[in-house]
Amino acid sequence: MKKTFLIISAIALTVILTSGKIKTTTMEQPEDKPTIYYVLFHSPGAKWVSSLSFQEQPGVMDHVNYMAGFLESKKLVEGGPFLDNSGGMMVFNGTKEEAEKIANADPAVKAGLLKVVVRPWMVAMSSK
DSSP: OHHHHHHHHHHHHHHHHHTTSSOOOOOOOOSSOOOEEEEEEEEEOTTOOTTSOGGGSTTHHHHHHHHHTTTTTTOEEEEEEOTTSSOEEEEEOSOHHHHHHHHHHOHHHHTTSEEEEEEEEEOOOOOO
């Protein structure tokens, strides 16, 4: 009896779904271009002292102050360290060339405290 009920329910559901009476939703693309940011992934460089936390690294405040300088212009969207002491990331609003220039001019990168990789990132979902 239960098996027959399940089969009939499955058939009824299939008919309803394929009849167009129930609409399914799909992710719609915005009419304008998607938002693209450039993410700077920082990882420990040759001068990183593994026995010290991020906050204790010699020269890390040069990095923090340099990056904070991009907040007012809104070039820096968000940024911060990973909690496992493996580095951190910064999300930049601008061109690839700007992001790479900023990343490579970072005093902590130039000093060898941090290594950096710049990657493009498309915002596919946002609560804003």
